[in-house]
Amino acid sequence: xxLLYYPGCTLHTVAVQFDQSTKEICKQLDxxxxxxxxxxxxxxxxxxxxxxxMQLQAPARILVQAQRTDPNLELMTxxxxxxxTLKRTHYTLKKDExxxxxxxxxxxxxxxxxxxxxxxxxVFRDDIGYDTIRKKSKRSLLKGFRVAPYYGCLLLRPMxxxxxxxxxxxxxxxxxxxxxxxxxxxxxxxxxxxxxxxxVNKPEIAEQCSKELLRYTEQFHANCLVTCCPLCYYNISRxxxxxxxxxxxxxxxxxxxxxxxxxxxLGLDPEIINKFISDSYLV
Amino acid sequence: xxxxxxxxxxFVHEVELLSGQNLFSCYQCGKCSAGCAFANFMDxxxxxxxxxxxxKKVEPVIDANTYWYCAACLTCTTRCPKSVxxxxxxxxxxxxxxxxxxxxxxxxxxxxxxxEGFPQQAAVSxxxxxxx
Ligand code: SF4
Ligand code: SF4
Numbered sequence: 001x002x003l004l005y006y007p008g009c010t011l012h013t014v015a016v017q018f019d020q021s022t023k024e025i026c027k028q029l030d031x032x033x034x035x036x037x038x039x040x041x042x043x044x045x046x047x048x049x050x051x052x053x054m055q056l057q058a059p060a061r062i063l064v065q066a067q068r069t070d071p072n073l074e075l076m077t078x079x080x081x082x083x084x085t086l087k088r089t090h091y092t093l094k095k096d097e098x099x100x101x102x103x104x105x106x107x108x109x110x111x112x113x114x115x116x117x118x119x120x121x122x123v124f125r126d127d128i129g130y131d132t133i134r135k136k137s138k139r140s141l142l143k144g145f146r147v148a149p150y151y152g153c154l155l156l157r158p159m160x161x162x163x164x165x166x167x168x169x170x171x172x173x174x175x176x177x178x179x180x181x182x183x184x185x186x187x188x189x190x191x192x193x194x195x196x197x198x199x200v201n202k203p204e205i206a207e208q209c210s211k212e213l214l215r216y217t218e219q220f221h222a223n224c225l226v227t228c229c230p231l232c233y234y235n236i237s238r239x240x241x242x243x244x245x246x247x248x249x250x251x252x253x254x255x256x257x258x259x260x261x262x263x264x265x266l267g268l269d270p271e272i273i274n275k276f277i278s279d280s281y282l283v
Numbered sequence: 284x285x286x287x288x289x290x291x292x293x294f295v296h297e298v299e300l301l302s303g304q305n306l307f308s309c310y311q312c313g314k315c316s317a318g319c320a321f322a323n324f325m326d327x328x329x330x331x332x333x334x335x336x337x338x339k340k341v342e343p344v345i346d347a348n349t350y351w352y353c354a355a356c357l358t359c360t361t362r363c364p365k366s367v368x369x370x371x372x373x374x375x376x377x378x379x380x381x382x383x384x385x386x387x388x389x390x391x392x393x394x395x396x397x398x399e400g401f402p403q404q405a406a407v408s409x410x411x412x413x414x415x
Contacts, residue, residue, distance in 0.1 A: 009403035044408035045355050048374040049301040055411070081404040153356035167361050193320040196354040200401060200409035201388050202324075205352070209320055230402045 001127060003118070004066050004075045005033040008082040009041045015230035017267025018078055021252040022120060024261050028136070029128055034073070036065050042085040044197070052092075053099060057106055059089035063115050064107045074116045076123060078252075080229040084154040084162065086117045091161040119155075121172055121228065121251060122164060130179040137258035139181025144279040145254065148187040148222035149173035150213075152194060152232045173226065173251065180258035189216040194235040210239040217246060223276070226251050247272060287383060291341045294379070298336060301375035308365045309333045315359035315369050325349040329359055329369055332376075350376035351387040351413060374412075381415035388413045 003026075011019040026033055040058055047055035063086065066075040077083050093100045094113040104110040118126075124133060151170060159167040168191075177184045192213055195206025213236065217225055224247040227233055236248050249268075256266040263270045287294065299306060309330070316328035327335070327347035335344045344350075353373040360370045380386065390410055 009407070014402045041403065041407055044404045044411055047411075048355065048368075048371040049378050050303050051301060051378075079404065081408070153354075153358065157357040157361050159361075191358065193354055193356045193358070195320075196356065197405045197408035197412065198321075198352070198354055200397070200405050201393065201413065202352075205321065205324055231405050234402050234405070 001030070002032045002034060002070075002073055003123065004069055004073045005035045006039060006062060006066065006075055006077045006082060006086070007035065008039075008077060008079045010079055010230040014234065015079070015250070018230065018233075018250045018252060021250060021256045021261075021266040022078060024265050025252055025256050025259055028259050028261065031123070033076070034069065036062070036069050036075075039065055042082045042089075044081055044085070046085045046088040053102060056089055056092065056099070056103060059085050060093060060103050060111055061107060062086060063090060063093075063117075064109055064111050066115050067112060068109060071112070071114065074118045074123075076118050076120055078120055078228065080119075080152060080154040081231065083117065083119050083228075084157075088158075088161050090115060090117055119164065119228070121176055124176055124255075125172060130175055133176070133255070133258075134179045137180045138260050139258065141260075141277065142181040142254065142258055143183065144223075144276045145182045146185055146221060146223045147177055147182045147249075147254070148185045148217045148220060148225045149177060149190055150187070150225050150227045150232065151190045152227060152229050153191065153196070155228060173228075176251065177226065177254070180255055182254065185220050185222045187217075187220055187222065189213060192216075194229075194232045196231060196235075199231075199235055199238075206235045207239045210235045211243070214240040214244045214246060218244060223247065223279075224249055226254060247276070291339045294341045295336050295339055297379055298372060298375045301378055302368065302371040304368050304372055306333055306337050306372075309337070309363075309367050310365060312364060314362055314364060315367075318358045318362055319353075320356065320358070321352045321354060324352050329353070329373070333367070333369070333372065336372075344376070345380065349373070350380075353377075355412065377412060378415075386414040390414050 043058040156167040165172045174184050195209035199206035226249050253266045263273045313330045316322050316330045319329050327349045332349050350373045355370050357370050360368045
């Protein structure tokens, strides 16, 4: 299958492992990624007030760029900020014709409000299917990974606009992790905020949030945390670094390991992975 | 007395317009504050912001740091039993302050080295939410 791919601002810079591991697994699963050209930042967090036209322009431009590249393909994105912002922008423009008409004057071509935005984990669930993933995975490999699935704040909310999974009782990450053979922890703190953008001017807030999250992770005897968000990844690894004995992974890195891809190709340190795998014999 | 040209009534009306919310939908259960990850840093809890606005007491709300400390995580919006979109109310407050030229941070007050080290969406979001 073919998908359009919008990497956003982080996937080629601070989250290269995420990009790299995604490309590796897509190769294995016969998914062709077509990166849209000439894209900009989506604007980070979605502008929530009623007078948000100006800030909707950047994400709307990306949607138009996708429509121009190939109107029949779905637009896949990985970063939860991008995913959330693009989906909510699409929702607003689809629903609000007046806003769409005004914005259209500022876009390369009018937006048809038909682009379907998907997250890679959605493609796994709906197009590839967990059964296929289970069959292709070396499931015994991931036995030592006691994973706490971490959704963070943006992946699912608000549910009526994102329509990925239930916002309070989701299972999309858990199901995928089960399919690849991890020991999945039932993790009640999976939506707790990592401190988000406050790390920029009030790092102490992000520090407290991330450390609290890791304390819970420890209480639940998880030895790693899995996320889809480059900012969660950054905050948690920055503030949890030395105090906690844990590892944070992008979901695609674990899927890649299960599919038998070498750690180094997924942006992972083989030594760390070996430790996990040898630990699994102790359990 | 308000430091704006707006009266308190006008201010509250603008919050309602920008957020698209009816402030009187809130029945003060406090569930939003209970789940807010930033509540212990805030001078005024999220549900108290709504209460003050219901009573048209604007000054204590704008003096509090609550709406600047809100990270727009939508936890409160998700859980409110009355479907009040509190995250949008916080955003409306930020927007009004930014329009009044009273942003929380100045773009140029952040050293470039600091911004460069972060995932870009953190810097973009912080600047968008806190300085317009
Ligand atoms: S959860 Fe909703 S109803 Fe309860 S205090 Fe907060 S805004 Fe008001
Ligand atoms: S959206 Fe803001 S007020 Fe609501 S829970 Fe998140 S940080 Fe707190």
